[in-house]
Amino acid sequence: MSIIPLFALPSGIEITACSPQEGVLCVSLLSTQPSSPCPFCGTAATRIHSHYQRRLTDLPSTGQPVRFQLSVRKFFCDESTCPRKIFTERLAPFVAPSARVTARLFQLVQIIGLATGGRLGQRVTDRMGVQTSRFTILRRIMALPTEPVGHVTHIGIDDFSFRRGRKFGTIVVDLQTHKILDVLPDRTADTSAAWMAAHPEIELVSRDRGGDYAAAARKAVPAATQTADRFHLLKNLGEALEGVLARHLAAHRKRQTETARASLIQTPQSGEPPKVLPKSSALSQAKREQRQAQYQHVVALREQGFSQTAIAEQVGVGHATVSRWLSNGTFPEQKPRPRSASVDPHLSQLVQRWKTGSSTVAELHRELVADGYSHQYNSVYRRLARFFPDGPKKRYTHSLPKEQKQQDATDPLPRPPVLARQAMFLFLRRPEELLAEEQETLALLRSLHPEVDQAYELVQQFAQMLRTLTGEQLDDWLEQVRASHIRELQGFVTGVKQDKEAVKAGLTLPASNGVVEGKVNKLKLIKRMGYGRAGFPLLRQRVLHAL
Numbered sequence: 307m308s309i310i311p312l313f314a315l316p317s318g319i320e321i322t323a324c325s326p327q328e329g330v331l332c333v334s335l336l337s338t339q340p341s342s343p344c345p346f347c348g349t350a351a352t353r354i355h356s357h358y359q360r361r362l363t364d365l366p367s368t369g370q371p372v373r374f375q376l377s378v379r380k381f382f383c384d385e386s387t388c389p390r391k392i393f394t395e396r397l398a399p400f401v402a403p404s405a406r407v408t409a410r411l412f413q414l415v416q417i418i419g420l421a422t423g424g425r426l427g428q429r430v431t432d433r434m435g436v437q438t439s440r441f442t443i444l445r446r447i448m449a450l451p452t453e454p455v456g457h458v459t460h461i462g463i464d465d466f467s468f469r470r471g472r473k474f475g476t477i478v479v480d481l482q483t484h485k486i487l488d489v490l491p492d493r494t495a496d497t498s499a500a501w502m503a504a505h506p507e508i509e510l511v512s513r514d515r516g517g518d519y520a521a522a523a524r525k526a527v528p529a530a531t532q533t534a535d536r537f538h539l540l541k542n543l544g545e546a547l548e549g550v551l552a553r554h555l556a557a558h559r560k561r562q563t564e565t566a567r568a569s570l571i572q573t574p575q576s577g578e579p580p581k582v583l584p585k586s587s588a589l590s591q592a593k594r595e596q597r598q599a600q601y602q603h604v605v606a607l608r609e610q611g612f613s614q615t616a617i618a619e620q621v622g623v624g625h626a627t628v629s630r631w632l633s634n635g636t637f638p639e640q641k642p643r644p645r646s647a648s649v650d651p652h653l654s655q656l657v658q659r660w661k662t663g664s665s666t667v668a669e670l671h672r673e674l675v676a677d678g679y680s681h682q683y684n685s686v687y688r689r690l691a692r693f694f695p696d697g698p699k700k701r702y703t704h705s706l707p708k709e710q711k712q713q714d715a716t717d718p719l720p721r722p723p724v725l726a727r728q729a730m731f732l733f734l735r736r737p738e739e740l741l742a743e744e745q746e747t748l749a750l751l752r753s754l755h756p757e758v759d760q761a762y763e764l765v766q767q768f769a770q771m772l773r774t775l776t777g778e779q780l781d782d783w784l785e786q787v788r789a790s791h792i793r794e795l796q797g798f799v800t801g802v803k804q805d806k807e808a809v810k811a812g813l814t815l816p817a818s819n820g821v822v823e824g825k826v827n828k829l830k831l832i833k834r835m836g837y838g839r840a841g842f843p844l845l846r847q848r849v850l851h852a853l
């Protein structure tokens with residue numbers, strides 16, 4: 307059986323020998339084309355000048371590195387007017403002149419580089435049996451030619467952070483083709499203006515409200531329409547709304563706590579002495595609510611197919627917590643902390659012993675236990691720590707056992723339905739898309755206070771304007787919000803008024819930075835995989851050539 311098809315060689319190249327040598331498959335190749343075109347004049351040359359050997363690395367075959375020993379020829383150009391007398395035969399597209407790898411291996415490394423970045427790329431190529439280095443991978447990525455931007459009329463522009471909000475770049479997207487046009491190394495007006503100035507054909511710039519991109523567009527493409535992009539409008543409105551909801555939910559919680567306390571004081575149960583709810587209860591209730599909201603968020607993201615790492619990052623809890631919550635399958639109630647009796651009856655004895663400097667907290671604790679007391683080690687430690695603010699810690703550090711750190715979660719109070727942030731999303735969504743349960747929660751929230759109900763009506767009107775592109779209603783809407791005197795929404799209105807033409811355009815023209823946000827997310831993914839020391843040029847290449 308012929309092995310030629312296994313190596314998929316171009317016609318005119320034959321295999322003369324094939325043998326494994328120290329784990330490498332060595333294949334001898336011979337070029338047999340009867341003629342080769344002169345690279346200068348194009349005349350087909352047939353007269354052979356000499357032979358020489360080229361060593362080439364090819365794609366690995368069944369996990370084995372493949373090395374070609376290729377015998378190629380030099381030809382005479384017999385065209386009398388051609389200044390080139392001798393040339394090496396061309397084997398493109400199989401291999402580029404003077405390359406040491408085949409074109410297909412070159413491309414494979416490029417693709418792996420684009421998908422993974424340098425360092426990870428090398429781990430992938432190692433396992434595939436491709437011998438290359440991180441620097442070669444980086445060079446291959448950088449060698450990719452950048453396509454010229456060409457004619458572009460509608461752009462969306464936004465910033466992204468290189469690392470945790472400390473350094474920013476700019477992304478420019480074609481709103482019609484949804485292609486990333488460019489990535490710029492900062493977000494200054496000068497840089498983006500320079501980019502736009504090179505494209506005087508721009509007719510529309512969708513950008514966030516006010517700020518540097520607006521200034522850049524005014525300067526570089528003054529005739530272009532600017533639109534405040536709907537994504538940011540809705541985001542800003544959501545933030546204002548969250549403020550309204552947070553304020554009313556907090557007031558609601560306070561009312562509940564007060565009612566509950568009053569009822570506990572007034573109605574002692576079955577002859578027990580009246581109890582006053584401990585102060586920490588409101589705090590632990592708030593914590594429990596927060597955890598519950600986080601838990602629900604985790605489950606929702608999981609259902610959408612996000613990885614645990616992505617969920618941990620988005621929800622703001624540890625990876626281990628996400629993993630534990632998902633494997634439990636139910637909301638993880640925390641165990642109430644066992645309460646031990648007060649240490650105070652023994653305090654003077656403890657302090658005496660401590661002052662002599664002869665005992666560690668652990669020893670003191672052991673003695674108390676031996677005497678039949680049921681105190682936790684931590685009770686003793688904490689009491690002494692309070693007594694000697696810099697005492698026990700200095701002499702005896704001991705991290706607290708985990709279960710001791712947890713908060714008391716037993717909580718007899720009815721709780722408000724949701725956190726402000728969740729409530730905000732309920733308020734912004736189309737009412738017809740809500741599940742029955744969500745509709746109940748929404749109704750409950752709206753009944754908290756007339757102001758909350760009014761805020762709901764207002765944000766729904768705004769969302770409606772966005773969806774139906776009815777920006778002509780903006781002035782009416784602004785007036786309604788002003789008249790409502792809802793504090794947090796006034797701030798939003800002020801911002802909108804400062805940029806009203808662009809907001810109106812954003813509410814009227816069918817262009818939105820939603821697509822830009824999608825690209826920013828893709829960019830985040832590439833960023834997370836690292837572009838480290840190779841820096842911005844590598845990030846740009848990977849974004850512009852993303853697979």
Ligand SMILES: [Zn+2]
Pocket residue numbers: 344345346347348349383384385388389390
């Ligand atoms: Zn020639």
